[in-house]
Amino acid sequence: MKTPFSKLPEALVRLLIVFAVVIGMAIIIVKFVIPPRFKDTRIQWADTVARETAKPVRYAGAVACTECHDEIVAEKKKGYHRDLSCETCHGPAKAHTEAPDNIKPPAPRDRKFCPVCHTFNPSRPLGFPMINPVAHNPMKPCFTCHNPHDPKPSRTPRECSACHGEIARTLSVSHHVQLECTTCHNVPSRHRISPRIVKPTKPSSRDFCGKCHSKDSSYKGSPKIDLSSHGGKYVCWQCHYPHLPEAE
Amino acid sequence: MMDRRSFLRKLLSSLALSGGILGGFLRVLPAWGQGKEESAGKLWGFGVNADKCIGCARCVVACKTENNVPMEPFFYRTWVERYMIPNEGEAIVTNIHMGLIPEEEAPSTKGILRSFFVPKLCNQCERPPCVQVCPVGATFSTEDGVVLVNEKTCIGCRYCIQACPYGARYLHPETSTADKCTFCYHRLSRDLLPACVEVCPTQARVIGDLHSVASPMTRFKRMNKIFVLKPNLNTEPKVLYANIDGEVR
Numbered sequence: 175m176k177t178p179f180s181k182l183p184e185a186l187v188r189l190l191i192v193f194a195v196v197i198g199m200a201i202i203i204v205k206f207v208i209p210p211r212f213k214d215t216r217i218q219w220a221d222t223v224a225r226e227t228a229k230p231v232r233y234a235g236a237v238a239c240t241e242c243h244d245e246i247v248a249e250k251k252k253g254y255h256r257d258l259s260c261e262t263c264h265g266p267a268k269a270h271t272e273a274p275d276n277i278k279p280p281a282p283r284d285r286k287f288c289p290v291c292h293t294f295n296p297s298r299p300l301g302f303p304m305i306n307p308v309a310h311n312p313m314k315p316c317f318t319c320h321n322p323h324d325p326k327p328s329r330t331p332r333e334c335s336a337c338h339g340e341i342a343r344t345l346s347v348s349h350h351v352q353l354e355c356t357t358c359h360n361v362p363s364r365h366r367i368s369p370r371i372v373k374p375t376k377p378s379s380r381d382f383c384g385k386c387h388s389k390d391s392s393y394k395g396s397p398k399i400d401l402s403s404h405g406g407k408y409v410c411w412q413c414h415y416p417h418l419p420e421a422e
Numbered sequence: 423m424m425d426r427r428s429f430l431r432k433l434l435s436s437l438a439l440s441g442g443i444l445g446g447f448l449r450v451l452p453a454w455g456q457g458k459e460e461s462a463g464k465l466w467g468f469g470v471n472a473d474k475c476i477g478c479a480r481c482v483v484a485c486k487t488e489n490n491v492p493m494e495p496f497f498y499r500t501w502v503e504r505y506m507i508p509n510e511g512e513a514i515v516t517n518i519h520m521g522l523i524p525e526e527e528a529p530s531t532k533g534i535l536r537s538f539f540v541p542k543l544c545n546q547c548e549r550p551p552c553v554q555v556c557p558v559g560a561t562f563s564t565e566d567g568v569v570l571v572n573e574k575t576c577i578g579c580r581y582c583i584q585a586c587p588y589g590a591r592y593l594h595p596e597t598s599t600a601d602k603c604t605f606c607y608h609r610l611s612r613d614l615l616p617a618c619v620e621v622c623p624t625q626a627r628v629i630g631d632l633h634s635v636a637s638p639m640t641r642f643k644r645m646n647k648i649f650v651l652k653p654n655l656n657t658e659p660k661v662l663y664a665n666i667d668g669e670v671r
Binding site: 215255259 | 474479538612621625
């Protein structure tokens with residue numbers, strides 16, 4: 175009789191049997207003994223999603239505040255802070271919504287907090303209200319003059335540098351420091367009330383700068399150019415920065 | 423011995439046969455494409471309008487509070503960078519941390535042409551490199567487009583942290599597992615805004631459903647010129663940026 179393994183040495187046959195048993199057991203263990211939760215990533219992922227979803231919330235969301243504090247919400251809606259969420263300043267308040275009497279969210283009252291947003295920083299977008307906290311009414315808490323729920327400047331500033339601080343600082347080291355803002359800009363009075371809708375004018379002709387800088391100008395002590403050959407079609411401020419002329 | 427004639431005949435016939443097989447596949451393949459239906463549920467997208475960011479870092483603080491991220495200036499799910507574009511050379515990028523510590527003097531603007539803030543967070547890529555490299559399948563994309571980490575199976579090998587081109591991941595020192603922005607998945611499931619969107623004082627951050635025709639994200643995409651970070655990597659981010667320029671990395 176010829177068995178398939180009759181040509182193999184006996185030791186090898188035994189080894190093969192051991193191998194077969196080990197492989198078979200491994201298959202049985204992987205297939206039946208290990209629970210599918212350990213193997214199937216889909217089940218693990220579904221668990222993860224459930225675990226993520228169940229995590230506790232700290233910030234209650236602005237809608238939750240409107241349920242009780244409708245007066246303040248109504249006041250805030252009119253002012254510049256209307257888009258601010260209550261929790262931006264008052265901190266996470268989920269605990270407060272669950273136990274309104276025991277846990278009160280803090281109201282920041284010292285001078286450190288408001289400057290977090292309102293300190294002058296050259297990287298901040300132009301027109302965002304910014305102050306220098308060292309020079310701006312030192313030691314006074316912000317809320318003595320400004321109501322944080324409806325903030326207004328206590329009066330509209332007269333001087334341009336209150337809002338255009340960066341330009342004022344630049345101008346202070348330039349040759350144009352002696353010029354008033356109104357020398358070049360025509361500022362409509364409504365600019366103080368709606369600064370972004372009504373804007374000051376800029377010189378619209380080359381002759382305006384030419385009053386001092388043209389070759390035939392009578393003004394002494396300014397660099398002179400020939401208006402007819404210099405600059406072509408451009409108005410002067412399209413190339414030169416008038417607040418810091420011939421800046422590096 | 424094969425002569426030239428029979429060789430060519432065999433070559434051509436085998437080419438024709440394999441061509442037929444390929445053709446058969448090509449006829450089938452588009453059908454597979456059609457069969458794969460887009461999920462009808464939500465697909466979360468995030469919008470960042472860099473023009474509106476004032477760099478107050480309220481979002482960073484809120485994110486750390488909401489998600490138990492350590493307060494040290496090393497662990498971030500979201501962070502804000504200050505870009506300063508000089509007259510010459512590369513942009514100077516600094517992390518503005520939490521805003522609460524009085525920072526170094528406002529940086530000198532000498533030689534700086536422009537400066538602005540860019541909020542950063544996990545881009546929840548459509549093709550996430552972090553998911554590809556995870557050796558244990560602990561990180562994955564959910565059906566609504568958020569990349570999550572299974573902290574039970576994560577072994578903390580930091581492969582994903584290395585793989586993320588946006589540097590959005592960190593190793594949480596308490597759990598020793600990878601952690602990252604989840605768009606505040608627990609808040610989204612409760613119909614709340616993510617903590618950073620909730621507290622942003624200037625609405626520089628927007629979240630919404632990319633599948634919906636009426637969502638804040640749809641408006642964001644309609645009203646702005648949209649840019650994504652590192653588009654050349656084909657990660658297809660779902661965090662869309664408005665009003666940033668090519669200097670932003």
